[in-house]
Amino acid sequence: MKRLLSLAVTALTLCLCSLAHAVTVEDSKGRFSLDYTPKRIVVLEFSFADALAAVGVSPIGIADDKDPQRVLKQVRDIIGDFQSVGTRSQPSLEVIASLKPDLIIADIGRHEGVYDDLKKIAPTLILPSRRETYEDNLKAAATIGKVIGKDQEMQARLAKHKTLMQGYAKQLPNNAEVQFTVARKDDLFIHTADSYAGGVIHALGLKNPELNRSDKQASRQIGLEQLLAIDPDYLVVGEYVTPNIINKWQNEPLWSVLQVARNHRVYRVDGNVWARCRGIMAAESMAEDLVKVFN
Amino acid sequence: MKTLSLSALLLCVMCVLVMMNLSFGAVSLTFNDLLSGFQPTSEFYFTIHEYRLPRTLLAMLVGGMMALSGTLVQGVIRNPLASPDVLGVSHGAGLAAVLLMTLYPDVSVYWLPWTALCGGLLAALVLWLLCGSHSSAIKLAITGIALATLYGSLVDFLMLTRPLEINNALLWLTGSLWGRGWDQVTMILPWLILVPVAFWLAKRINLVQLGDDVATSLGVSIPVTRLAVLAIAVGMTAACVSICGPIGFLGLVAPHLARRLVGGRHQILLPCAILVGMTLLLLADLVARTIDPPIELPAGIMTAILGAPYFLWLLFRTK
Numbered sequence: 001m002k003r004l005l006s007l008a009v010t011a012l013t014l015c016l017c018s019l020a021h022a023v024t025v026e027d028s029k030g031r032f033s034l035d036y037t038p039k040r041i042v043v044l045e046f047s048f049a050d051a052l053a054a055v056g057v058s059p060i061g062i063a064d065d066k067d068p069q070r071v072l073k074q075v076r077d078i079i080g081d082f083q084s085v086g087t088r089s090q091p092s093l094e095v096i097a098s099l100k101p102d103l104i105i106a107d108i109g110r111h112e113g114v115y116d117d118l119k120k121i122a123p124t125l126i127l128p129s130r131r132e133t134y135e136d137n138l139k140a141a142a143t144i145g146k147v148i149g150k151d152q153e154m155q156a157r158l159a160k161h162k163t164l165m166q167g168y169a170k171q172l173p174n175n176a177e178v179q180f181t182v183a184r185k186d187d188l189f190i191h192t193a194d195s196y197a198g199g200v201i202h203a204l205g206l207k208n209p210e211l212n213r214s215d216k217q218a219s220r221q222i223g224l225e226q227l228l229a230i231d232p233d234y235l236v237v238g239e240y241v242t243p244n245i246i247n248k249w250q251n252e253p254l255w256s257v258l259q260v261a262r263n264h265r266v267y268r269v270d271g272n273v274w275a276r277c278r279g280i281m282a283a284e285s286m287a288e289d290l291v292k293v294f295n
Numbered sequence: 296m297k298t299l300s301l302s303a304l305l306l307c308v309m310c311v312l313v314m315m316n317l318s319f320g321a322v323s324l325t326f327n328d329l330l331s332g333f334q335p336t337s338e339f340y341f342t343i344h345e346y347r348l349p350r351t352l353l354a355m356l357v358g359g360m361m362a363l364s365g366t367l368v369q370g371v372i373r374n375p376l377a378s379p380d381v382l383g384v385s386h387g388a389g390l391a392a393v394l395l396m397t398l399y400p401d402v403s404v405y406w407l408p409w410t411a412l413c414g415g416l417l418a419a420l421v422l423w424l425l426c427g428s429h430s431s432a433i434k435l436a437i438t439g440i441a442l443a444t445l446y447g448s449l450v451d452f453l454m455l456t457r458p459l460e461i462n463n464a465l466l467w468l469t470g471s472l473w474g475r476g477w478d479q480v481t482m483i484l485p486w487l488i489l490v491p492v493a494f495w496l497a498k499r500i501n502l503v504q505l506g507d508d509v510a511t512s513l514g515v516s517i518p519v520t521r522l523a524v525l526a527i528a529v530g531m532t533a534a535c536v537s538i539c540g541p542i543g544f545l546g547l548v549a550p551h552l553a554r555r556l557v558g559g560r561h562q563i564l565l566p567c568a569i570l571v572g573m574t575l576l577l578l579a580d581l582v583a584r585t586i587d588p589p590i591e592l593p594a595g596i597m598t599a600i601l602g603a604p605y606f607l608w609l610l611f612r613t614k
Contacts, residue, residue: 066590086321086589089466090473095321095589097341113404114474120345131400221455 025143028108028126029115037149038103042122044091045129046071048105050279051141053078054157055150061099063091072277074285097121105144129278131218134199137278161280168287169205172294178206179232182275183244187221190230194218197238197274200283204290224249228258235260236293238271267293298557298567305556305570309355312577316351317343319581321588349476354580354594355573356483357472357535358545360490362572364528364535365546366553366565367493370500371524372432375609378547379532382439382525385541386446387418388533389468392540393450396467397457407467408482408537415533418446419525428518431507435525470542470595472580479538486534489527490569496524497561504559542576542595544602549575551609575601 022035042061043049049062049071058079064070065087071079083099086092089110096104101122109130111118118124125147127140138158145154180197182189191197193208195218201208209232222230235258237246246266249255260266269289273282317332318324324332324339332343364379372381379385391414392407422442426435450468499520502510507517532546552575553568579597586592 066587084589086591090471090591090593092321092589092591093346093474094342097346098322100338113407116478117345117474117476121341217457 023146023149025125025146027143028128032123032125032147034103034123034147036102038101038123038147040099040101041103041105041148042085042096042099042101043105044085044111045088045105045107045278046075046276047129047132047137047140047278047282048107048127048144049079050075050277050281051144051154052148054141054161054280055145055148055153057148057150058082060101061085061096063088070272070276072273072279072282072285074281075277075279093117093121103147132196132278133194134196134203134283137196137199137283138280141280157280161284164284165203165287168284168291169203171291172204172206174205175207176294177209177233178236178290179209179230179234180236180238180274181227182219182238182240182271183246184240185244186248188223188227188245188249189219189221190227191219191275192217196278197286200286201290203283204287206290224252224254228254231259233259233263233265234293235266236274236290237266237268238274239268240271240275298563301556302567302570305567305574309570309574309577312574312581313351313355316354316577316581317347320347320584345476349480350472350580351577352480353475353483353539354472354576356480356487357539357542358549358572358574358576359569360483360486360531360535360572361542361545362549362553362568362575363490363493363565364531365572366550366561366568367500367524367528368546369550370561371503371521372436373504374432374436375551376547377436378544378550379528380443380541380546381436382529382532383418383422383443383446384415384529384532385536386443386450387421388412388415388536389541390414390446390450391417392467393453397453408479410537412533412537415536416529418442419529419533423522428522432521435521466593467540469593470540470598471591471593472539472583473591473593475538483534483538486531489531493524493527494562494565496520496527497565500524500561501559540593540595542579543599544606545572545575545598548598548602548605551605 024031024033041052041057041059043052043059044063049059052059053075056078059082061083062071063086064084066084068076068084083095085095085099093114104118104122104124106115106118106124106126107129108126109128111126115124115126125144127143128136129140132140142154142158145151178201180191180201182191192211193202194216198208209230211230255261273285318326318329322342324342328339329343331337332339334340361379368379368381369375369377388411392411395402395407395410422435422439426438499515502513502515503517503520510517549572550568553564553571556571557563557567575598576594579601580594583592583594583597
């Protein structure tokens with residue numbers, strides 16, 4: 001009888017354990033396990049904040065470069081107030097520690113050097129964010145969904161995202177050649193097919209211009225003559241500042257030779273949304289921008 | 296007596312700065328919180344023991360060693376504008392680091408310090424092979440500056456052709472103590488063995504100051520002394536740069552300040568320069584962390600803001 005009882009207790013405990021949230025996923029450093037549902041999450045890149053907001057979870061701290069406006073507006077509307085933990089490149093570890101997080105989501109590109117320190121503060125999920133592709137980003141979001149115990153919600157949100165993007169794609173011309181660029185004050189950077197924006201453009205049934213190149217770089221600085229060599233059908237300019245390099249180039253004779261200049265197909269968008277944010281909602285926001293451009 | 300009281304004063308200033316570095320930051324702590332932070336059970340254990348303490352120690356180690364190597368280089372090159380930068384060590388380390396970051400962007404950042412260390416030592420080796428141990432101090436300095444410029448331009452070239460990696464590289468190139476912890480402290484500790492060797496050479500450096508002829512007639516072998524002193528400076532600079540990045544002007548300004556305080560006798564000058572270097576870097580990092588929290592500025596920017604005007608003033612005065 002006693003043995004039977006203890007057996008029952010063990011079985012019950014096991015049952016309860018499996019009911020409690022316990023999850024193991026693969027992150028950029030190998031296996032990551034968490035046996036509770038995190039409540040106080042600090043994220044060190046915008047794309048992670050986007051993923052949390054996509055399933056209605058609010059991080060308590062974001063590395064927002066001390067400028068909350070850099071977090072996508074749709075994301076801010078969902079998550080409400082949060083505390084800044086400094087810049088994305090050098091987040092303040094003591095502020096992170098003072099928030100007493102129970103999960104930190106870090107970027108392998110920026111934060112690998114402090115991964116060990118972050119782990120001393122709280123369990124740290126490290127995923128790609130900087131230089132990630134569109135597919136990487138959706139994969140990272142799915143991983144985050146599992147870790148925060150919102151797997152089903154995240155899968156549903158990702159499915160909805162796919163439908164939404166297909167809907168946007170229908171409103172866009174097939175295979176139109178779109179080049180996304182980031183304009184700074186004196187420099188222009190093109191984002192290639194390997195970049196995040198390039199991935200979104202591709203996902204929307206549009207085309208990234210063929211570049212004569214051997215590497216897989218996501219972005220590179222170009223001059224006006226190089227832009228003419230690419231000569232895309234549509235030019236989407238993400239502006240970090242105004243006035244910028246495009247305003248200068250518009251006064252040059254070479255500019256008027258460009259297809260986009262002759263056909264008035266230069267479109268200005270928010271460089272922050274297009275190049276910095278990255279994420280489910282950011283991609284949808286980018287798609288909306290493009291729909292506006294083409295209609 | 297004057298030097299003794301000055302040293303005591305410097306020591307006091309440094310102790311105050313250590314306390315300030317431990318208590319202030321994005322989150323300010325009271326003295327009691329600070330003390331409790333050394334117990335693993337305290338809620339401030341991470342902030343104090345894992346974060347601010349190693350960082351403060353590192354600022355002291357790096358500041359002291361950079362200042363010491365600067366004093367050594369100025370001593371044997373016999374030029375007040377000389378600094379470890381003249382030997383091309385920090386630029387060589389910078390080039391190696393940027394090469395690693397641009398050519399192998401996916402490689403783990405744990406390799407960065409070792410690559411930079413090799414680059415720095417290699418740069419010194421190249422200089423030595425070009426100049427040999429018998430060439431004059433001025434030839435050594437000019438060749439070193441030319442090489443440093445070459446490395447610097449290569450770094451610029453790499454960063455212009457590979458713009459995507461700029462951010463990471465720039466961050467390291469400005470010199471920062473952010474994210475450095477106990478691992479880095481233990482990496483730099485073995486190099487401390489060079490400090491007593493430098494002290495032991497202090498008397499000979501005094502003689503080198505008198506000029507090659509006088510020093511030789513007093514029984515000091517100029518080539519050997521110079522090689523030994525420069526090797527020590529190179530080793531310490533490369534070690535510091537590999538961990539924190541090139542922290543500008545520290546190796547130039549600290550020796551000058553020390554010399555103004557206690558004069559040119561190296562037995563006293565060397566320890567005093569170490570104290571000054573520690574104080575300067577502690578101050579720079581404190582300001583960098585607390586000026587606009589939670590944003591962390593690289594300490595290298597602070598030392599440059601501090602050092603560049605001083606350097607200009609020095610240039611005008613020596614004219």
